[in-house]
Amino acid sequence: MKLNILGCYSATPRTFTNPTSQVLEIKNHLFLIDCGEGTQVQLRKHKIKFNRIKHIFISHLHGDHFFGLVGLISTFRLLGREADLHIHAPKGLKEVIVLQMKLAQSWTNYNLYFHELTSTSSELIFEDEKVEVHTIPLDHRIYTNGFLFKEKIGERKLDMNAVLNEDIDVAYYRKLKQGADVPNKKGEIVKNQTVTLPAPQPKSYAFCSDTAYNEALVPIIKNATALYHESTFLEKHAKLAAPTKHSTAVQAATIAKLANVEQLILGHYSTRYDNLQDFKTEAQTIFNNVELAEDGKVFEF
Amino acid sequence: MKLNILGCYSATPRTFTNPTSQVLEIKNHLFLIDCGEGTQVQLRKHKIKFNRIKHIFISHLHGDHFFGLVGLISTFRLLGREADLHIHAPKGLKEVIVLQMKLAQSWTNYNLYFHELTSTSSELIFEDEKVEVHTIPLDHRIYTNGFLFKEKIGERKLDMNAVLNEDIDVAYYRKLKQGADVPNKKGEIVKNQTVTLPAPQPKSYAFCSDTAYNEALVPIIKNATALYHESTFLEKHAKLAAPTKHSTAVQAATIAKLANVEQLILGHYSTRYDNLQDFKTEAQTIFNNVELAEDGKVFEF
Structure with a gap:
């Protein structure tokens, strides 16, 4: 499994930071997770063969997680894409995309499928012989899901x-x-x-952004190989976390510890901070194996 | 008058080129013209005090001219903007923006006014003591306007x-x-x-993108100080211009000559070309004073 971080900062784009987007390579799939503004340029910069993306997972409809999607869909059309594209996203996104296509009189020349999410319980939303994807209901200001990507148990x-x-x-x-x-x-x-x-232990990756501290997700992500958990704030701004429904680095680490994951990756940093190292230091007071997401960074597990 | 080119390439964003967006500084106004994906990052990169933008003019609803707008509107909110923002754009854009705000449950804390354009004749859409803005109806695949920014005649x-x-x-x-x-x-x-x-001759800037060769715009832009005219294609692809409703460099230069403008600025290049110099060379067979727009370039007139 290979995780490419395209963007890992919270809402406000700055000159050199990007809003949330990741590509997970798993069992010959390229899954795009969230798609903030500028994602298509990040895909090119990091030389990801983005025409291979067939499934896009959108956590929620705040702009920093999906404003880049309509542009990516248009670019696929301009590049002559023929392969089906599946978008798994909260209900409402289809209407946004279709309205913009209608106004531009630009329909895709490939099949575009919207799988609209509405459930507040974890559900299986994609499955093939080797992989399963489940939603992870999160606790944010609007309807939000994380995603759990699981290898299926292999052969003995x-x-x-x-x-x-x-x-x-x-x-x-x-x-x-x-x-x-x-x-x-x-x-x-x-x-x-x-x-x-026995077959090798199947790996799993849990993406959890954006969310308040929420122990309800612990059983869903239990024993994951890697957990990306948002950490918008440091302790000195901990009071902002609850009202904005975001988490601190310490809260992310607490979830990682309770869920007994192997590795915690922090991200979705507020752009008020210049020194990311503080996120790691604070998280490590609770959980040892912490890594910092950074735009362009690649994790393999 | 100062024109900042933020992006001047046609539809497909690439790693180092940007879709259409410009900022015109005229008589203490900062007018944003078109707003392709990534415009807010370009505004920051070029250190434009974008909170001073009060009027945004959108030519048409193809994505490379407006996909960056919703992100900019959101960022203004996040940055605590209080000043009114006026958007002059084809009918339909308001619906796109409002739908996305509704889904995100994120309303602006400043007044956002949409001035929806529907006329196919040139009309005065903004006026104060020193400046007028008129639409320039263009001939494109969907409803499209250029914009003529004119200083008013000053005092003797x-x-x-x-x-x-x-x-x-x-x-x-x-x-x-x-x-x-x-x-x-x-x-x-x-x-x-x-x-x-006599008062100094008032200056004017005409923005014409995207359009097929269209002599109907000549009387509207007559004697303009500077004309930005799209030149998507070189002569070797001239056959593509009419069906896609775009222009070649030679056609742009012909309009410049007929309208007797002082200066022609070319842009909206197809991303198939690597050498922009050919656009200038071809245009100069018709009209001498030709400049090439490039992302980040500034023109003063």
Whole structure:
């Protein structure tokens, strides 16, 4: 899994910082998560083959999370895109996009599907053989979801010494990987667990922006490989967090600890701060494995 | 008059080029003309005091001319703007902006006025003591206006030698500048033209993007000090101009010549071209005083 941070600052764009957008590479998918103004330029700057994006996930309809979407949709048209594009977003976004297309008399020459989100419970919104995506209901000023991207459990690994020892025909290897008991060449049934090893632990990535401190998301993101959690404020502005429905670095770290994630990535910094290091320092008073998102940074897990 | 080019390329944003946006400084106004995606970042990069913008003029509702507007409106709110903001734009834009505000539950804390344009004839859309703004109906795929920014004719200048010679009381100087005949100290009426000089020729700037070759705009922009005219294509792609309702550099120069403008500024280049110099070379076969717009360039006239 590879996470490309295109933008990780809160609302006000500045000269050198970008509003929220990320690309997650997982099992041959390129998932775009949020799409603030200027995202298409960030995609180009970071040389992401953005025509490969087939699914876009929008957390909520504050401008710093979606104002770049209509431009990206238009650019796909200008570049002659033919592949379907799926947009998973709160109800209302379709109306915004369609109205602008109508006024410009510019319809896409590819299929554009809107999957409008309205549920306030976590739901499965995308699934294929290798990946699942679930919503993570967040607590913000308007209807907002985070997203949990999960690899599905893979195939068991063959313990080749044991397999050869048992003298199992190669034709059964596929079934062994799928967990079945199979016969050996003598016709005796071999218990699967005696000749295979468990599948590698599937990885998962949880994106949680924007949200107030909210322990309700802990069970949904439990044991995630990586958690991106917003940390708009430092402790000295902690009083602003509750009324604006944002979090502090310490609150993000508390969620990370309660959910027992492996790694916490902080982002969505208020543009009032110049020194990001303080976010890490404050979070590490609660949870050790903290990284700072920065525009252009890439995480692999 | 000072013209700041923020972006001057056609539709597809690339890493280092920006879609259409300009700021015209005229008689203490900062007028924003078109507002493609990323305009607010360009305003910051070029250190334009964008809180001073009170009037925004949008030519048409293709995304490369207005996708940056909703973000700018939001940023004004975040920065605590209090001054009124007037948006002069084709009918439909108000609906787009209001819908997005409604979804975000984010209303401006300043007055936002939409002046919706629907006329296909040139009309006066803004006027104060020193400036007029008129629409320039253009011929594009959707309803489109250029804009003519005109200084009003100023006051006559006193010919101080003649004024002192005629022994006119200082109390009458203001009337003289306004063109009136006034008495001298002996009570004799002095003809205005014998003691004043004509006001300086008022300057004007015509913005014409996007449009097919269209001689109907010649009388509207006649004798303009500067004309920005789109030149999407070079001669080798001249066949694309008519169906897409754009112009070539040669067509832009022909309009400049017919309208007898002082200076032609080319822009709205298709992003297929790397060498802008060819636009100038081709235009200069028709009209001599040609300049190339470039992102970040400033023109003074």
